[in-house]
Amino acid sequence: MSKTFNDLSVDLVYVIFSHLWPEKTDLCNLALTCRPFRDIAQRFIVRDTSISHSVNGSRTKLFLRTLMERPDLVVHVHRLELDLLREDIHWPEEQQTIHQITRLLTNLREFCYLSRDYKAWHYSVPLPLKWTREHAHDQVRRVEWHHNMAPWELRKCMELPSIETIRVRELQDDSYGRFTSFDLPARKHRTSSLTELRIGSPGTLASEALEKLLHMPRSLKKITFESRKEYQSVLQPxxxxxxxxxxRDSLEELHVEIRDNLFPASTQAADLSGFTSIRNLTLPFRYIFGPGAAAPLLSAATFLPPHLSELKILFVSTKAPVPASTVSxxxxxxxALSLFIDSVEQQEEMPRLLPELRCITLQGNGDHKSYxxxxEPESLRGALETCSLSRLSVERCF
Structure with a gap:
């Protein structure tokens, strides 16, 4: 077989490779088959680079030295992940090294900046991406930024020509959460290629800036609000x-994921009935049903997107004895939950409010710091067993 491959012209072998999308292991195996495949496969092998903390010295400096000595590797690095500690990025010299690395890696597709010991009051970390003609990151499609990010920095990320996905830990101006005035020119509206945004649940001032920034994407399909710390604010419905x-017109998936922080005491449900494109939705229980069960039978369904197909409801659960005032x-x-499920399931004669809804997932979050x-899981299981389901699928995660 190797002899047959050796008889092929280099141009023909290159054409064969350019029409394939093999895995890295397949490319490595092919490279061992014969010399023409070895030489050409090197041009197609893509490398993911991860730089983590080391007690023995700076790995960022070692990687920079490697890139300087092996410039042929630069175009092959498509993903760069920095998993560092605060002590690694504290010194300006180390931050400068990171900037030098990213300036060389102009063929990046994904950039991920982690921080294992992140705290909200840490100073902001400079964004090492470039937008100028020289050393510009025109191919970056995904940015994961597990640090503070100011609104103007998020705007710059949205302006990357090929950007598709952005994940930001927190949106704030500095380590004290203060904001300076932020505005977005009208000429920037509908100019970004961003389709997915994952961001920490913003407070009041951050929400004002984020609302302006959401005018930038031409067609944002998915947005996730994640809030995992007590100090982070939570959006009211x-x-x-x-x-x-x-x-409103482009969003297909909305996820409001709240884990370890305080749930808000909602005064009303979130009216998402005007979001006709949403198909997949994750919301806290209190965003759907409001306070108690005072709402009419079908009010929850009327507030949800009309073409919804998947719904996940997050609720605060408890196995501990509850006060008498909370039992009712x-x-x-x-x-209210049982009636909602029954009403969506059994609408036969009347027009269905949620005709495309097929799956409801109930996910409990126990031991919450909530008032x-x-x-209560056990009584909820009993209530769900009485529901007669044929069209709907109700999954329980508690």
Whole structure:
């Protein structure tokens, strides 16, 4: 077989490779087959680089030295991940080294900046990407920034010509959470290729800046708000709806994921009925049903996107004894959820409000630092067993 491959012209072998999308292991195996494949396969092998903390010295400096001595490797590095500690990035010299690395890697597709010991009050970390003609990162499609990011920096990321996905830990101006005035010129509206945004749940000032920034994407398909720390604020339902107005017509997936921080005491449900493009939705229980079960039977369905196909409901659960004042609230919440499931399942004669809804996932988050739980798992299991389901699939994660 090797002899047959050796008889092929270099141009023909190159054409064969250019029409394939093999895995890295396949390329390495082919490179061992014969010399023509070895020489040409090297041009197609893509490398992911991860630089982590080391007690023995700076790995960023070692990697920079490698790139300086092996410039042929530069075009092959498509993903750069920095998994460093605060002590690694504290000194300006180290930050300068990171900037030198990224300036060389102009063929990057993905850039990920982690921080294992991140704290909200840490100083901001300079964004090492470039937008100028020389050393510009025109091919970057994904940016993961697990640090503070100022609104103007998020804007710069959205302006990357090939950007598709951005993940930001927190949106704030400095380590004290202060904001300077931020504005977005109208000429920047609908200019970004961004399709997915994952960001920490913003506070009031961050929401104002983010609402302006959401005018930039031409077609944002997916947005996730994640809040995993006590100090992070949580959007109220009405604020969430207002914030998402710029992407109302394009948004297909919305996920409001709250884990270890305080749930808000919602005064009303989030009215997402005008978001006709949303198919996949994740919301806290209190964003859907509001306070207690005072709402009419179908109010929850009327507030949800009309073409919804998948719904995940996050609720605060508890196995501990609850105060007498909370028992009635838990019962009302359980009843409201059961009636909602039954109403969506059994609408036969009347026009269905959620005709495309096929799957509901109930996910409980226990041991929450919340002033009251939403549902009690055992009684909820019993209530769900009484529901007769044929069209809907209800999955339980608690």
């Amino acid at each position: 009405a604020g969430l709806v207002f914030l998402l107005q710029p992407v 609230t838990l019962a009302d919440n359980r009843k 009251r739980p939403d549902l």
